[in-house]
Amino acid sequence: MLKRILTWILVRLAAIILLVSVALVLPLRYLPAPTSSFMLMHQARVAGARIDFHWVDRAGISREAALAVLAAEDPGFFDHRGFDFAGIRAVLAESLPEAPTRGASTISQQLAKNLYLWPGRSWLRKGLEAWMTVWIELLLPKERILEIYLNVAQFGPATYGVGAASRTYFGKDASELGASEAALLAAVLPGPVRYRVANPSGYVRERQAWIERNAARLSPRFPLLDYALPPAGHRTAGGMPLFSLAQAQVRAEPAPRTPRCLPEACVSRHTPASSRTPAPPPGRGNGQ
Numbered sequence: 001m002l003k004r005i006l007t008w009i010l011v012r013l014a015a016i017i018l019l020v021s022v023a024l025v026l027p028l029r030y031l032p033a034p035t036s037s038f039m040l041m042h043q044a045r046v047a048g049a050r051i052d053f054h055w056v057d058r059a060g061i062s063r064e065a066a067l068a069v070l071a072a073e074d075p076g077f078f079d080h081r082g083f084d085f086a087g088i089r090a091v092l093a094e095s096l097p098e099a100p101t102r103g104a105s106t107i108s109q110q111l112a113k114n115l116y117l118w119p120g121r122s123w124l125r126k127g128l129e130a131w132m133t134v135w136i137e138l139l140l141p142k143e144r145i146l147e148i149y150l151n152v153a154q155f156g157p158a159t160y161g162v163g164a165a166s167r168t169y170f171g172k173d174a175s176e177l178g179a180s181e182a183a184l185l186a187a188v189l190p191g192p193v194r195y196r197v198a199n200p201s202g203y204v205r206e207r208q209a210w211i212e213r214n215a216a217r218l219s220p221r222f223p224l225l226d227y228a229l230p231p232a233g234h235r236t237a238g239g240m241p242l243f244s245l246a247q248a249q250v251r252a253e254p255a256p257r258t259p260r261c262l263p264e265a266c267v268s269r270h271t272p273a274s275s276r277t278p279a280p281p282p283g284r285g286n287g288q
Contacts, residue, residue, distance in 0.1 A: 056163035
C-alpha cells in the first residue's frame with residue numbers, strides 16, 4: 001500500500017515538474033520575454049533600481065550583433081543540441097594554474113540561467129540549468145533561442161538586451177550596429193559588470209578584435225537573413241558580406257586569456273598609457 005502511495009506521489013510530482021517546465025518555455029516561442037530572473041534579482045537587490053531593457057524582434061537587430069555573439073559565446077550553436085561536449089572536454093583539459101580561454105556553456109545554457117535561475121556555480125544551479133536547457137532546445141527553434149538571448153543578455157550593470165545596449169552606448173537602434181560596435185558589446189558578455197563598454201580596458205579591446213575576426217569567419221556559414229542587414233559599406237549589393245566561403249572553414253582562433261585583476265587594474269596593466277582608447281561618447285535613451 002505504501003509503495004503504491006509513493007508511486008502515485010512521484011508520478012504526479014514528475015507530471016507537475018514537466019508541466020511547469022513546458023509552461024515556462026513554450027510561450028516564449030510566440031511571445032517576447034517580459035523580464036528575466038537576473039533583472040528581477042537586480043531590482044530586488046538595489047532598492048528603486050531601474051532596468052534599461054526593451055524587446056527588439058530579430059528583424060530589428062543587426063546581423064552583425066548576432067554574428068558577434070555567436071563568435072564570442074558559442075560558434076557551434078547551430079551544430080549542437082544545447083550542450084557543447086567538445087568544449088566541456090577542452091575546459092576540463094585546461095591546466096589548473098591558467099584561466100580558461102572561455103567556458104563551455106552554450107548560448108542555450110546561458111539563456112536558461114539568465115531567464116530562470118541565478119548566478120553561481122553550485123551543482124543545484126548547474127543541474128537546473130541543464131534541465132531547462134533540454135526544454136529550451138526541445139520547444140524553441142535555434143533562431144528563436146538566439147533572438148531571446150540577444151534580448152535578455154546583460155551588457156552593463158543595469159543594461160539588458162542588445163536594443164537597450166545599442167541605444168545606451170552608441171545612440172542608435174540595434175538594427176544599425178556595425179561589426180566593430182557589435183563586437184565591443186559581445187566582448188563584455190563574460191562579465192558585464194566587471195568589463196565596461198563605455199570605458200573598455202585593453203583586454204576588452206583585445207577581445208573585441210578577436211570577436212570581430214571570428215565573426216568574419218562565421219559570416220558565410222550563417223547568413224542569418226532574418227536579421228537586419230549591416231550598414232551599406234559592409235555588404236554587397238545582394239546583402240551578403242564580403243567574405244568568401246573558404247573563410248568559413250578557417251578554425252576560430254583561441255580567445256584572449258582573462259586577466260586576473262579588477263577593471264581599474266586591467267586598464268593600467270593591459271593597456272599602455274600612450275595607446276588607451278577614449279571611451280565612446282554617451283548614447284541617448286539610457287532610461288536613467
